[in-house]
Amino acid sequence: MIRVETAGKLAENVMHFARLLRAAGLRVxxxxxxxxxxxLEIAGSQHREDWYWTMSAxxxxxxxxxxxxxxxxxxxxxxxxxxxxxxxxLLPKAHGRAAKPEQQQSQRLTDALYSQKKPEELQAExxxxxxxxxxxxxxxxxxxxxxxxxxxxxxxxxQMLSQLRLPLPVIKTRRFQVHPAGIRIDLRKTLKESLRxxxxxxxxxxxxxxxxxxxxxxxCDISGSMNPYSRMFLHFLHAITNDRDRVTVFVFGTRLTNxxxxxxxxxxxxAMAKVAEAIQDWSGGTRIGHSLREFNWRWSRRVLGQxxxxxLVSDGLDREAGEGLGEEMERLAKSCRYLVWLNPLLRYDKFxxxxxxxxxxxPHVDLFLPVHNLKSLVDLARTLNGPLTRNSQExxxxx
Amino acid sequence: MPQPLPxxxxxxxxLLAAGEYVADRSLATSLFLALAMRRPLFLEGExxxxxxxxxxxIADGLGRELIRLQCYEGLDIGQAAYEWNYPRQxxxxxxxxxxxxxxxxxxxxxxxxxxxxxxxxxxxxLEGSGQGTAPVLLIDELDRTDEPFEAYLLEVLSDxxxxxxxxxxxxxxxxxxxxxxxxxxxxxxxxxxxxCFYHWVDYPDARRELEILTRKAPGAAASLSREVVAxxxxxRKSDLFKLPGVAETIDWANCLVALDRVTLDPETVxxxxxxxxxxxxxxxxxxxxEAARLVTEAKAAAAA
Numbered sequence: 175m176i177r178v179e180t181a182g183k184l185a186e187n188v189m190h191f192a193r194l195l196r197a198a199g200l201r202v203x204x205x206x207x208x209x210x211x212x213x214l215e216i217a218g219s220q221h222r223e224d225w226y227w228t229m230s231a232x233x234x235x236x237x238x239x240x241x242x243x244x245x246x247x248x249x250x251x252x253x254x255x256x257x258x259x260x261x262x263x264l265l266p267k268a269h270g271r272a273a274k275p276e277q278q279q280s281q282r283l284t285d286a287l288y289s290q291k292k293p294e295e296l297q298a299e300x301x302x303x304x305x306x307x308x309x310x311x312x313x314x315x316x317x318x319x320x321x322x323x324x325x326x327x328x329x330x331x332x333q334m335l336s337q338l339r340l341p342l343p344v345i346k347t348r349r350f351q352v353h354p355a356g357i358r359i360d361l362r363k364t365l366k367e368s369l370r371x372x373x374x375x376x377x378x379x380x381x382x383x384x385x386x387x388x389x390x391x392x393x394c395d396i397s398g399s400m401n402p403y404s405r406m407f408l409h410f411l412h413a414i415t416n417d418r419d420r421v422t423v424f425v426f427g428t429r430l431t432n433x434x435x436x437x438x439x440x441x442x443x444x445a446m447a448k449v450a451e452a453i454q455d456w457s458g459g460t461r462i463g464h465s466l467r468e469f470n471w472r473w474s475r476r477v478l479g480q481x482x483x484x485x486l487v488s489d490g491l492d493r494e495a496g497e498g499l500g501e502e503m504e505r506l507a508k509s510c511r512y513l514v515w516l517n518p519l520l521r522y523d524k525f526x527x528x529x530x531x532x533x534x535x536x537p538h539v540d541l542f543l544p545v546h547n548l549k550s551l552v553d554l555a556r557t558l559n560g561p562l563t564r565n566s567q568e569x570x571x572x573x
Numbered sequence: 574m575p576q577p578l579p580x581x582x583x584x585x586x587x588l589l590a591a592g593e594y595v596a597d598r599s600l601a602t603s604l605f606l607a608l609a610m611r612r613p614l615f616l617e618g619e620x621x622x623x624x625x626x627x628x629x630x631i632a633d634g635l636g637r638e639l640i641r642l643q644c645y646e647g648l649d650i651g652q653a654a655y656e657w658n659y660p661r662q663x664x665x666x667x668x669x670x671x672x673x674x675x676x677x678x679x680x681x682x683x684x685x686x687x688x689x690x691x692x693x694x695x696x697x698x699l700e701g702s703g704q705g706t707a708p709v710l711l712i713d714e715l716d717r718t719d720e721p722f723e724a725y726l727l728e729v730l731s732d733x734x735x736x737x738x739x740x741x742x743x744x745x746x747x748x749x750x751x752x753x754x755x756x757x758x759x760x761x762x763x764x765x766x767x768x769c770f771y772h773w774v775d776y777p778d779a780r781r782e783l784e785i786l787t788r789k790a791p792g793a794a795a796s797l798s799r800e801v802v803a804x805x806x807x808x809r810k811s812d813l814f815k816l817p818g819v820a821e822t823i824d825w826a827n828c829l830v831a832l833d834r835v836t837l838d839p840e841t842v843x844x845x846x847x848x849x850x851x852x853x854x855x856x857x858x859x860x861x862x863e864a865a866r867l868v869t870e871a872k873a874a875a876a877a
Contacts, residue, residue, distance in 0.1 A: 348647025
């Protein structure tokens with residue numbers, strides 16, 4: 175620490191650099207700033223390249239952040255004038271009329287550099303909900319289609335959704351824990367128990383495989399045709415994302431967006447605002463095959479490890495008429511433990527697997543369920559609570 | 574013989590080069606810092622880019638013992654850190670009984686002594702045998718294990734100690750050199766990453782890959798090596814599910830040598846493409862015309 179203090183100007187600059195990175199969304203704690211100053215001293219090199227790699231080793235923890243880091247590094251350590259300007263900008267209440275940033279700079283960095291700190295926009299009005307919903311109104315509401323609800327009913331439905339939990343089944347892990355009817359003997363605990371008795375008797379302590387919820391990956395269609403449902407479903411997703419860890423949520427229309435971080439916000443309205451900000455293709459066309467391909471190529475290996483279950487929410491109406499969709503569905507099904515397709519169109523009794531997209535997707539899903547009203551979501555929770563086996567009866571019966 | 578740690582980035586680079594590992598400046602910098610500041614080095618990257626090899630080369634170059642902990646799902650303390658030798662403990666209890674030992678405390682103290690402790694990778698890495706000889710601990714494919722084990726690692730990686738409830742704390746006199754690798758099949762928690770220096774091991778550029786090939790596949794003719802590298806570099810620009818790593822390049826070059834080829838031709842490439850590409854879709858995409866086109870391009874690039 176003493177060395178850090180003597181480093182004086184350097185430490186201060188590193189601190190400001192770290193603040194810039196933090197503002198651009200990188201997680202750089204004060205511990206790393208101290209490490210960074212020490213590392214720069216130890217590296218002791220005046221080369222710009224060594225300087226760069228030293229900082230990247232200490233301050234970076236994800237390859238995705240490198241472009242932001244690169245730009246921040248270039249801006250900060252090359253142009254001292256810009257640096258000064260930026261530092262003054264970062265200080266509270268010291269806004270000047272900043273020059274327009276260069277075009278090439280990424281939006282995130284630009285925001286971090288030039289955004290004026292605006293106070294969190296507080297909710298103008300807080301909606302009060304009727305706490306005592308009568309049983310019958312709740313019942314009616316839960317059977318009503320999202321499509322036909324009035325605004326007030328939607329609000330109520332949202333409230334009910336926020337109470338809903340998705341009890342995904344647990345799966346056995348390879349880790350053991352004490353269990354009276356376990357299949358293994360926990361020798362360590364057995365011995366401990368035995369010693370408590372003085373070593374005369376050896377009471378066996380048994381252990382069984384620990385059980386754990388598998389990770390959940392949700393792929394939600396937000397194209398125009400899904401509009402009435404996807405908004406409601408996002409509320410549901412917000413509830414389950416905050417209910418437990420290891421949930422990853424993607425939305426897709428014509429492109430794939432990972433909105434997990436946005437949904438993590440406890441407050442549902444803030445979370446929804448962040449989601450809306452992140453999504454660029456809301457209510458547009460659908461390219462299911464393309465989006466699934468992007469998921470398979472870029473994300474599947476990162477989020478489908480450890481026996482993940484996948485919930486695919488889509489009506490299966492594909493703009494590209496199912497081209498390449500079958501292959502991508504097959505790959506998706508093969509790389510996850512269990513694939514559930516939730517389709518709002520299934521509420522119509524006459525629904526047939528006529529569209530090319532639906533026909534291409536159907537052979538690969540393990541479970542095909544309706545998801546058009548609250549009741550169907552509750553049913554979904556119930557179905558998922560049962561034992562999961564691949565290609566279960568429901569789907570076969572439907573076919 | 575244990576060697577002292579390198580004193581500069583240049584020395585670190587020389588150390589890696591002496592172990593036949595062709596490293597770029599960025600890796601040497603991260604490694605030097607990790608060694609100098611006694612922090613774990615966290616290596617992330619696609620399969621087959623030489624992450625595990627780095628640990629082996631460091632252990633070799635520094636003349637230290639390499640302790641490898643291969644991670645898998647369900648890895649627990651008993652397999653990673655330490656375990657009590659239960660059969661021997663049981664016998665000890667019976668012996669004590671036979672000798673008429675009645676004091677529970679004394680019995681417990683006897684049973685839980687270090688001679689009954691079986692040390693696994695983490696405990697052995699912390700043990701060390703004296704100054705300047707701390708081993709190299711390789712925690713391989715950390716992404717394969719689960720979150721509870723990651724959490725357990727936190728104590729080991731930040732305080733260099735393991736707490737054994739029965740006897741106390743096992744503390745390292747000198748922290749081991751720790752290398753953690755991950756294939757990124759899931760994200761490692763920030764708390765672990767925070768304690769480490771991070772390095773993304775990327776695919777090498779053509780110049781470096783050629784250098785690697787010269788060292789690792791010395792049997793290949795210089796012209797063949799150039800063509801192989803040019804071909805693989807072109808291949809990595811294609812839209813593939815799994816890009817070939819350096820390990821695949823080396824395997825392929827050795828294959829071609831075994832087949833007595835001195836230059837690439839489309840037929841041989843088609844027949845041996847399975848060494849480079851491991852997914853059927855990828856093979857279908859490349860085999861045939863695309864392979865022939867890439868061979869022509871590779872030859873032109875190698876000749877230039």
